[in-house]
Amino acid sequence: MDLNVAAQLNSFLAAFVLLTAFGMLVQRRMFGLVHLFMWQGLFLSINTAIVGFVAGKHHLYISSLLTLSLKVILLPYILHVLIRRLKVHKEVEVVENIPMTMLMGIALVIFSYYLMSPVSQLSTLVTRSTLAVALATVMIGLLMMITRKHAVTQIIGFLAMENGLFFAATSATYGMPLVVELGVALDILIAAFIFGIFFFHINTAFDSLDVDQMARLKEED
Amino acid sequence: MLLVLLIVPLFAAVALAFVGDRKFAPDINIAGSAATFIAGAGLALQVYEQGSMLAGGKFFFVDAFNIYLAVLTSFVSMTTAVFSRRYMRREREHGRVGRTRMRFYHAMYQLFIFAMLLCLLTNSIGILWIAMELATLSTVLLVSLYRTPTAIEAAWKYFILCGVGIAQALFGTVLLYFAAEKVLGEGGEALLWTNLNQVSGSLEPTVLSLAFVFLMVGYGTKVGLVPLHNWLPDAHSEGPTPISAVLSGLLLNIALYALVRCKVLVDGATGTHRAGNIMMGFGLLSILVAAFSLLRQKDIKRMFSYSSIEHMGIATFAFGLGGPVATFGGLLHVLVHSLAKSSIFFTAGHASQMHMTQEMDRIRGLFRGNSLVGWGLMLGVMAIVGMPPFGIFTSEFLILTATMKDAPYLTPVLLLGLAVTFAALFRRVQPMVSGDAPAYQKAIKAAHVPVILHMVLVLVLGLYMPDFLNKWFHTAVGLLK
Numbered sequence: 001m002d003l004n005v006a007a008q009l010n011s012f013l014a015a016f017v018l019l020t021a022f023g024m025l026v027q028r029r030m031f032g033l034v035h036l037f038m039w040q041g042l043f044l045s046i047n048t049a050i051v052g053f054v055a056g057k058h059h060l061y062i063s064s065l066l067t068l069s070l071k072v073i074l075l076p077y078i079l080h081v082l083i084r085r086l087k088v089h090k091e092v093e094v095v096e097n098i099p100m101t102m103l104m105g106i107a108l109v110i111f112s113y114y115l116m117s118p119v120s121q122l123s124t125l126v127t128r129s130t131l132a133v134a135l136a137t138v139m140i141g142l143l144m145m146i147t148r149k150h151a152v153t154q155i156i157g158f159l160a161m162e163n164g165l166f167f168a169a170t171s172a173t174y175g176m177p178l179v180v181e182l183g184v185a186l187d188i189l190i191a192a193f194i195f196g197i198f199f200f201h202i203n204t205a206f207d208s209l210d211v212d213q214m215a216r217l218k219e220e221d
Numbered sequence: 222m223l224l225v226l227l228i229v230p231l232f233a234a235v236a237l238a239f240v241g242d243r244k245f246a247p248d249i250n251i252a253g254s255a256a257t258f259i260a261g262a263g264l265a266l267q268v269y270e271q272g273s274m275l276a277g278g279k280f281f282f283v284d285a286f287n288i289y290l291a292v293l294t295s296f297v298s299m300t301t302a303v304f305s306r307r308y309m310r311r312e313r314e315h316g317r318v319g320r321t322r323m324r325f326y327h328a329m330y331q332l333f334i335f336a337m338l339l340c341l342l343t344n345s346i347g348i349l350w351i352a353m354e355l356a357t358l359s360t361v362l363l364v365s366l367y368r369t370p371t372a373i374e375a376a377w378k379y380f381i382l383c384g385v386g387i388a389q390a391l392f393g394t395v396l397l398y399f400a401a402e403k404v405l406g407e408g409g410e411a412l413l414w415t416n417l418n419q420v421s422g423s424l425e426p427t428v429l430s431l432a433f434v435f436l437m438v439g440y441g442t443k444v445g446l447v448p449l450h451n452w453l454p455d456a457h458s459e460g461p462t463p464i465s466a467v468l469s470g471l472l473l474n475i476a477l478y479a480l481v482r483c484k485v486l487v488d489g490a491t492g493t494h495r496a497g498n499i500m501m502g503f504g505l506l507s508i509l510v511a512a513f514s515l516l517r518q519k520d521i522k523r524m525f526s527y528s529s530i531e532h533m534g535i536a537t538f539a540f541g542l543g544g545p546v547a548t549f550g551g552l553l554h555v556l557v558h559s560l561a562k563s564s565i566f567f568t569a570g571h572a573s574q575m576h577m578t579q580e581m582d583r584i585r586g587l588f589r590g591n592s593l594v595g596w597g598l599m600l601g602v603m604a605i606v607g608m609p610p611f612g613i614f615t616s617e618f619l620i621l622t623a624t625m626k627d628a629p630y631l632t633p634v635l636l637l638g639l640a641v642t643f644a645a646l647f648r649r650v651q652p653m654v655s656g657d658a659p660a661y662q663k664a665i666k667a668a669h670v671p672v673i674l675h676m677v678l679v680l681v682l683g684l685y686m687p688d689f690l691n692k693w694f695h696t697a698v699g700l701l702k
Contacts, residue, residue, distance in 0.1 A: 119399065165388060217455045
């Protein structure tokens with residue numbers, strides 16, 4: 001594949017990753033969020049495979065498959081089951097001040113480009129231009145965790161951040177060493193079980209998954 | 222020996238998961254931790270005689286810095302296991318935990334120790350990240366062990382905030398790998414501390430400075446540095462006391478260890494003192510904020526969690542300051558703080574069991590009620606605020622001396638923090654230990670050995686520094702230049 005074409009494909013997919021991140025920022029329905037997360041994983045997985053092909057790094061194929069199975073199939077499936085079991089699939093979360101959140105998201109993207117410009121200049125890889133997008137995805141995931149109050153949404157924000165990190169590793173260095181990527185995947189899997197258990201605990205203790213109710217532990221004066 | 226040290230806790234975790242809640246499960250827990258400690262001591266002896274070494278195909282390494290923390294980790298986890306036997310038996314009798322949760326508790330305790338040791342002994346900065354995350358994940362559900370709303374809230378905060386924090390550290394790691402790959406070539410080799418430190422001069426300084434900001438935020442969250450500390454007082458006060466003791470006494474050290482290694486690498490690459498300065502800033506802020514927060518605490522374990530933030534601030538400040546005296550002081554401080562703080566948590570846990578509450582206003586007359594708990598708490602607090610002749614006095618004295626020499630204008634700030642802590646802790650502890658025992662106080666069987674052992678060690682380290690420790694620390698100081 002022509003390097004130019006590859007770089008363009010890479011940027012194209014990066015744009016979609018960012019788009020899904022923005023979509024998640026304002027999506028109010030639980031299943032809608034899970035689907036967006038699935039799409040994001042799919043774009044990442046395709047992108048990783050393309051980069052692996054162009055750069056001739058075969059370990060990226062494994063990463064790509066890992067992303068596909070973990071982030072496109074397994075995690076969305078687990079989330080689906082949890083959302084159904086917890087009976088929150090009909091819930092529509094109140095998202096306050098959508099335009100403001102979007103603007104903050106855009107500001108974060110600009111900030112990421114500013115922060116990453118010295119690094120991108122040093123890089124010679126095909127993927128160098130997407131490093132800023134990766135950081136922006138991480139930042140938007142963080143913003144999502146701050147602005148949203150539902151436990152499931154916060155977890156999806158957390159997983160979206162993780163997607164951004166994976167994307168960053170692919171963009172900056174053609175992926176971390178395989179041992180590290182496998183270890184990170186294992187950690188995410190363990191985290192998935194933990195938040196699954198957590199949802200039920202929170203639901204029993206607070207009768208809802210709204211984390212705003214958790215305000216007992218505060219400094220009293 | 223190194224691999225034995227890692228395999229023992231992992232094996233014990235699996236064994237305890239199978240054994241479940243039998244009568245001898247706590248004994249297996251103690252035996253596993255003791256075996257880990259023996260392996261750690263054996264490894265330390267090897268390092269002491271032969272110097273730093275690599276193992277497992279370069280993937281593990283030991284030097285004077287990480288072996289000292291590994292020995293400390295295995296020692297405190299052993300004494301905590303001893304404490305946990307009596308403490309958790311009492312909790313079971315009160316029906317706060319059931320059978321399945323006890324099984325889970327023991328297995329996760331060992332897994333947690335494994336994760337911490339892996340953090341320390343791995344040579345790869347990538348594996349370090351994974352192990353750090355594993356250490357968090359293995360303790361999240363232990364914090365919520367009692368399933369009360371507050372415990373669940375604390376654990377959720379711990380899970381989310383540390384997850385976010387540690388994600389930043391992974392981004393920093395990616396950037397570090399980006400810089401390292403250019404010099405060392407692609408693959409796992411480029412992430413090894415031993416390789417990175419050899420070539421630190423030729424790593425790209427701009428990328429490394431940026432990476433350090435992310436690493437600082439990431440691992441700084443886990444150290445509990447202000448303003449990233451919000452999760453810490455909750456997580457450390459709502460879980461079972463043995464877990465509070467190991468979280469405060471050990472896990473914070475591990476995160477600090479990661480931070481110090483990163484700082485040495487980044488400052489080596491940039492040739493400036495910028496990373497150190499950032500650490501000093503975070504450290505000072507933590508000392509001040511924690512000291513003033515201490516004044517308004519009502520919950521005994523919460524108060525001592527803030528004290529942990531303060532002491533981590535002092536150690537971070539010391540390592541940031543650099544220089545032989547400050548680094549020596551920092552190393553000693555981490556050691557004595559771990560010992561004193563876990564001992565305080567042991568006694569605080571017993572004190573709240575005696576009064577069925579963690580509220581300090583309801584805890585009274587500990588001297589009369591149970592002299593070990595009362596005196597243990599009193600002496601522990603005397604040690605932790607840095608009164609002579611305890612070891613923390615020595616370490617704080619060294620750090621203050623170094624500050625006066627290298628950054629004299631910061632000395633008043635440091636002294637202010639220490640003075641406020643002193644006043645805040647004594648104001649609270651005095652009424653708890655003295656006076657008559659209230660009617661609702663219950664007698665308990667306290668765990669003597671861990672408290673006495675820790676306090677004696679802190680005292681001894683204040684009076685006299687053994688030769689081997691001295692030499693050991695000096696080697697570590699040399700490594701951290």
